Amino acid sequence: MSKVRVxxxxxxxxxxxxxxxxxxxxxxxGPHFGGWEIYHIKGSPVDPNRLYASQxxxxxxxxxxxxxxxxxxxxAVGNEFKYEGLPGTHQWYDGTPHPWEFKxxxxxxxxxxxxxxxxxxxxxxxxxxxxxxxxxxxxxxxxRQHHSGTKWAPGAGGMCLHTILLDPHDPGRMYIAIxxxxxxxxxxxxxxxxxxxxxLRSEYIPDPTAEVGHCVHRIAMHPSHPNVLFMQxxxxxxxxxxxxxxxxxxxGNLPTDFGFPIEVHxxxxxxxxxxxxxxxSEHYPPDGKxxxxxxxxxxxxxxxxTNGLPQRDCYVNVLRNAMAVDSLDACGxxxxxxxxxxxxxxDAGDNWVSIVQNLPPVLSVEVQTLP
Amino acid sequence: MIRVFLPAHLRSLAxxxxxxxxxxxxxxxxxxxxxxxxxxxxxxxxxxxDHVSQKRRPFLRFFASQxxxxxxxxxxxxxxxxxxxxxxxxxxxxxxxx
Numbered sequence: 001m002s003k004v005r006v007x008x009x010x011x012x013x014x015x016x017x018x019x020x021x022x023x024x025x026x027x028x029x030g031p032h033f034g035g036w037e038i039y040h041i042k043g044s045p046v047d048p049n050r051l052y053a054s055q056x057x058x059x060x061x062x063x064x065x066x067x068x069x070x071x072x073x074x075x076a077v078g079n080e081f082k083y084e085g086l087p088g089t090h091q092w093y094d095g096t097p098h099p100w101e102f103k104x105x106x107x108x109x110x111x112x113x114x115x116x117x118x119x120x121x122x123x124x125x126x127x128x129x130x131x132x133x134x135x136x137x138x139x140x141x142x143x144r145q146h147h148s149g150t151k152w153a154p155g156a157g158g159m160c161l162h163t164i165l166l167d168p169h170d171p172g173r174m175y176i177a178i179x180x181x182x183x184x185x186x187x188x189x190x191x192x193x194x195x196x197x198x199x200l201r202s203e204y205i206p207d208p209t210a211e212v213g214h215c216v217h218r219i220a221m222h223p224s225h226p227n228v229l230f231m232q233x234x235x236x237x238x239x240x241x242x243x244x245x246x247x248x249x250x251x252g253n254l255p256t257d258f259g260f261p262i263e264v265h266x267x268x269x270x271x272x273x274x275x276x277x278x279x280x281s282e283h284y285p286p287d288g289k290x291x292x293x294x295x296x297x298x299x300x301x302x303x304x305x306t307n308g309l310p311q312r313d314c315y316v317n318v319l320r321n322a323m324a325v326d327s328l329d330a331c332g333x334x335x336x337x338x339x340x341x342x343x344x345x346x347d348a349g350d351n352w353v354s355i356v357q358n359l360p361p362v363l364s365v366e367v368q369t370l371p
Numbered sequence: 372m373i374r375v376f377l378p379a380h381l382r383s384l385a386x387x388x389x390x391x392x393x394x395x396x397x398x399x400x401x402x403x404x405x406x407x408x409x410x411x412x413x414x415x416x417x418x419x420x421d422h423v424s425q426k427r428r429p430f431l432r433f434f435a436s437q438x439x440x441x442x443x444x445x446x447x448x449x450x451x452x453x454x455x456x457x458x459x460x461x462x463x464x465x466x467x468x469x
Contacts (some may be wrong), residue, residue, distance in 0.1 A: 057380065058430055059430040059431060059464045060378075060381060060384075060419070060431075061417050061421075061428060063384065064417065076414045078424075079416070080417060177443065251465075258430060276438055
């Protein structure tokens with residue numbers, strides 16, 4: 001019978017939650033790296049027992065951990081993330097030039113065909129890769145050296161490269177997203193990049209339709225339809241049907257179009273999930289009701305999924321890396337909250353249960369479906 | 372032998388308990404001490420001082436013999452009490468409240 005392994009990163013450590021394919025009974029291990037911020041844990045698609053974790057601390061900086069046994073044991077690997085050449089400057093909050101400074105790794109994206117190759121999205125925004133299992137990291141400099149780089153600016157959470165999507169049909173194509181620069185695409189293995197923000201409208205920047213400067217919170221893609229992208233922006237849910245060349249708003253009937261994560265059903269490329277959040281700055285669910293919204297039509301028409309989720313007095317947030325799906329049938333959907341709960345649905349969102357209740361604030365959730 | 376006391380999280384990372392004792396080449400300075408510490412425990416590289424600039428990370432301080440050595444130069448000689456092993460070189464993390 002298949003198994004599910006949920007990889008949870010929190011403000012104070014990592015946790016691994018496992019179940020069989022029924023997804024009814026859950027075991028938890030952890031905290032791994034207790035006391036450290038675990039921004040992301042992700043497994044290799046070609047070797048599911050090869051895991052990578054981003055471990056960081058305001059005191060001690062960045063550590064990258066690697067496991068070869070599905071998280072039972074870990075080994076610290078390389079942690080030097082050195083920008084290529086002279087780092088240059090981006091914009092600071094007040095609009096003045098500010099030198100690029102490495103702060104932490106937000107996202108680890110293992111290669112689709114090599115367990116030793118991993119991409120890392122970091123703050124201040126840049127893309128790195130390792131080809132030796134994390135021992136050494138090299139910047140892919142074409143992104144940060146894009147001519148718009150001097151105009152990028154941090155969002156409130158820092159200037160982070162938080163999303164990396166790899167096109168399974170075209171090994172040279174990849175997408176990334178940066179808060180608050182926008183989305184970018186490379187068609188040549190990362191050598192060159194182009195902003196893909198046409199159609200985005202952000203009233204909080206001087207030119208609402210600028211080439212860069214948009215606070216993209218998350219982008220998602222179904223592997224069978226890699227030209228179709230979905231985006232949760234700092235207000236507005238968007239979709240693109242042409243690999244990001246242009247975007248249309250699909251917020252439709254959502255109670256608020258602000259939020260952080262967006263995810264795609266593992267078997268239905270037009271079924272997508274978001275968690276609407278109230279903003280400015282409140283960053284909790286509207287009306288104290290924690291609701292996942294699902295669209296089965298790729299946006300515009302949304303239904304609230306509430307069974308098993310708190311529908312009163314709930315004021316948690318769901319962060320951008322904290323939602324994932326498994327590939328079982330029916331599709332499992334998972335998300336973690338800043339209140340330390342991890343919720344799971346074994347029926348594509350119709351019903352939810354809390355599989356863990358009292359963790360530190362959840363930063364990231366990834367799911368592995370194991371044979 | 373030089374004695375070094377590390378914060379708890381770095382002891383966990385380096386899989387050590389208690390103080391570290393190190394052979395450090397002379398002259399004994401912050402730089403030579405850190406070089407020796409990182410050579411013995413490569414996992415600590417980047418966690419106490421920056422990989423490139425070699426500056427102390429901002430939330431850490433260095434003390435010995437009840438003196439704050441945090442702002443001494445990297446190549447300033449450490450106190451005789453540290454060099455002789457009489458006192459430990461303390462690497463202390465700032466305190467965080469809740």
